[in-house]
Amino acid sequence: MANGKVSRKAIARHGSKVFGSRIARLIFASNLAGLAILIIGAMVLNEMRAGFVVSKKQDLVAQAQIFTSLLGDDATTPAPLLDVEAARQTIVRLNLPERVRARIYTPDGELVGDSFYLSERVDIDALPPLQEPSDFARLGASLSEWASDTLGPIMPRRSSEALVAQSFEEEFEIAVRGQEAASQRFSDRGQRIISVSMPIQRVSAVVGVLTLESNDIDEIIRSERAALIPFIGVAVLVAFITSVLLTLGIARPLRRLSVAADRIKAGTSDSIDIPALNSRKDEIGNLAESMQNMTEALLERIQANEQFAADVAHELKNPLTSIRSAVETAERVQDDPVALERLRQVIAQDVKRLDRLITDISNASRLEAEMTRVPTEQMDIAGFVHHVVQTYEGLGRDDRSVHVEFRDDTMGARLLVRGRDGPLGQVVRNLIDNARSFSPEGGEVFVIVDQSNDGPQTIARIMVEDSGPGIPEDKLEKIFSRFYTDRPAGTAFGNNSGLGLSIVQQIVTTHRGKVWAENRAEGGARFVVDLPAI
Known part of the structure; x- marks a missing residue:
């Protein structure tokens, strides 16, 4: 009954599955926690976004400076005024990248040229065939958006520090006053737009404003995140494999040792016999060997105590038997004083022997406790x-x-x-x-x-x-x-x-x-x- 109770307790404590082990759960949690931090950090890409924004701004500023210099030379009159038609022709000749949009405004805010409408370039593959995105692409996009929405508010937004958010009207007003203006904002479709406005000048007079806009930052970020997905998948697989190997190599052997110890406690076994662990050349093997030696030492101590108890009983029995025989004999020789005296001496000697035995046995028993304390x-x-x-x-x-x-x-x-x-x-x-x-x-x-x-x-x-x-x-x-x-x-x-x-x-x-x-x-x-x- 007691053995069954101990066995049920042992099963409840150790569990029957890998994740029933606390060490196994700790191994998986520690590996996956570090991996999760890596994944989330990679998906947020806050630092990369800030770098992209600054780089895009610098690129647009450099282009705007070149373009306004061309417009100041080729599309202005000595009046000084902006030559609208010449400005439009200059935009056409610039051959701007696909994701960069150039617009020219007069000082009073009238739009006189837009590269999206003036360009004669026709992109045959601009509209790819419609197709459903793959599950892998959906997963990457979902992770990216979830990371941005969840951790974006608590992460340092250095991109916003690199470029202020303001409306086009505010940016235009700065450029009209003859200063360079740059900002970021979102379009009605939710796209992030990096905008640079530069004054077009004839000598020192502002005759117009050139605005360059780029809306490919979010697309670059998404593509970078998607490119990280295969590496993240490999990292997850490696973390899982290493967690399993550590569990099999650490948690499971320790659980086996614990179960073996419980069996010894329950009396169903008299040794810890785990050859596979004893042969290991690491701390687990040393622990198994130490537990094996400890168990053997305890068994030897128990056997020695049992033998000691048997020897004590045998040694005490001899004088007691002698005393009992002397007492019984004394009852039959009451009339013989010499015989009674001899029996009295025998009893006295046996009592003295008993006293000596008990004293030495007590000292021997106390010695073992003293050696440990x-x-x-x-x-x-x-x-x-x-x-x-x-x-x-x-x-x-x-x-x-x-x-x-x-x-x-x-x-x-x-x-x-x-x-x-x-x-x-x-x-x-x-x-x-x-x-x-x-x-x-x-x-x-x-x-x-x-x-x-x-x-x-x-x-x-x-x-x-x-x-x-x-x-x-x-x-x-x-x-x-x-x-x-x-x-x-x-x-x-x-x-x-x-x-x-x-x-x-x-x-x-x-x-x-x-x-x-x-x-x-x-x-x-x-x-x-x-x-x-x-």
Whole structure:
């Protein structure tokens, strides 16, 4: 029931489609947002329009200056007056471009010549055959108009700054006064017209006004926008493809990892097995491998805890069984004081053993929490070990008079390691206590700090040597097993739980070090702890 509930939650959270992923939506949104800004900016073409307007104005002004100079020479009389017929003939000879219209006015505003009506040119293809515009052309035009209508009011209109909007009458009045006038306006058909009016002068007298008009700006803008449509289409396609590839390469693998983690949480799987992700040589592959290693470490920790619980139950059961047997026996030998005293001693020893077991089990359990909560720090390992050894000075005969001596073989080198002083202090104390328990009365235990190397890595080495009987060769590794004890003859029963060396190995491994045992050539055992130095 719980597994089904977790699975339904996982499905609801992860979704079953690509767009159910928040990262996928973010990828598509970010790519398309930048593309949309590019498209809208291209469709607006405000800067290009401003450039076209200024360029067209300059072109018309240059033409008007040339034309008025010709008209001033060829179409005026000494009176001075404008020769209307000569002015008309001059317009005909100018052969103006198709989209440029020239008109001549007298100073009182009478139109005396218009190039649209005076030109003898006949454009055979001026009226193309009627045909429906293509869907592509309609789309381009629609996008262009929508962009202009939507964003035009909020975009800086530099075209209007380049050329003022005014009526023809206002422009004509300026030209009649002998000044150049230029403006933009819209015709009754909605076309944008760029207009330049220039006075026609005889000496310094204004005898007429020449007006040049061009209405092809909007058509040029539309054609430029339409030319951008294929590139925009390719950009949209590329953005879509890259979004899909990023989604497949990032969002989908992350979703698979999340689903696998939910399966482990629900208990339907005991590992994250995604070979395709583990083989990737990028951050996703590193994440998958890290999650795989983390899961395996957690499973190992769970199995270790289960084994620890089983070992604890087994170790606690032995003294409890012994106590129960002693109690049952005591009920049957009530009349035998000697037997009762012996049973009382057995019960006392078993209680002492239970107390020792519970204390060591509690310390071992607390150790794991301490290793994760307490931060590491830099430690002078020689000074630290020396400080621990000093606590054994002055021990009395109740402690078997075994002398503990410290020796620094690093020749004054200040070896620094990164660790936790509490757990590392427990390592040194456990090894010293173990060595003292195996040493004969009046013996010596040597604690030595030395320096070694493991390739380029400097190693801080701690050695604890005793003068005891040594360790059987087949037990050099087994002695680090949990609850393993092989005490020397005469050792008080119940004083050792078999957890000391196991705790040492656990702490050293957590500090990325190694610990092992070996026998000395001169007799006794040696325990070696290697820690990576900074």
